[in-house]
Amino acid sequence: MKIAVIGATGMVGREVTAEAVRRGHRVVAASRSGKPVESASAAEPAVVDLADAEAVSALAAKNDVLVFATGPSRTGGDHQEWLTASTRALEAVGSTPVLVVGGAGSLLIDGERLVDSPNFPEAYRPEALTLSALLEELRNAPAELNWTMISPSPMIAPGERTGSYTLGLDSPAGERISSQDFAVAILDEVENPQHAGRRFTAAN
Structure with missing residues (x-):
């Protein structure tokens, strides 16, 4: 299978790239920098801006x-710009299946989004709200868009595969x-x- 990963140098992207190479797929590791993914030397690096x-x-x-x-910056940047770019990029994929890495903030507990709970970390709230907005855009997308979104657990970090x-x-x-099991x-x-x-979502 030929798989392209956009955002291949990020925490999740590099693990997805490495896992795909491990399974014998032909992988394009796409990012704005075009840097190779060290843990997946067989992947073909490519420069692609969202x-x-x-x-x-x-x-x-x-x-x-x-x-x-890829995702909106947690430390700055224009989230609306990222959301607009993501929407346009998704409109451009045609009939090619696309799996979007979302956030945990849109997950529900007793009908309430995690991002709306009073204990949700403020540092992550802008990112969570932007990713929640992308999920709603996907849910309202034209039928020809073959999409899936996966949200991580509330806590995700490098660990063990x-x-x-x-x-x-x-x-x-x-x-x-762990980002590896994700x-x-x-x-x-x-x-x-x-x-x-x-x-859908996944947890250890």
Whole structure:
């Protein structure tokens, strides 16, 4: 399978790239810098800016699936600009399946989004609200967009690749997940799609 990862140098993107290479896929590691992913030397580096819809369209045409592993900056930047660029990029992928890495803030507990709870960390709230808005845009997207979104557990960080995880839909499946096992869940969905047109989540 030919897989393109946009945002391949980020925490999740590099693990997805490495996991895809580990499984023998042909992988394009796309990012604004075009830097190679050290843990996945077999991946082909490519310079792709999310805001360049034409480049995203060309990437989609050459691959079997796209993984969007980019997100709004937590430390600054224009979130609306990122959201607009993401929307336009997704409009450009055509019929190529796309798996979007979302956030945990849109997950629900007793009908309430985590991002709306009083204990949600303020430092993460702007990012969570922007990713929640992207989920709503996907849910309202034209039927021809073949999308899936995966949200991590409320806590995600580099750790151990166990190959084991639990799935959920709109509510957290657990408290935490390693970025390595999150990548395993993503590649399992890429290889065997089970959540087309839906959001799901994974936890250790």
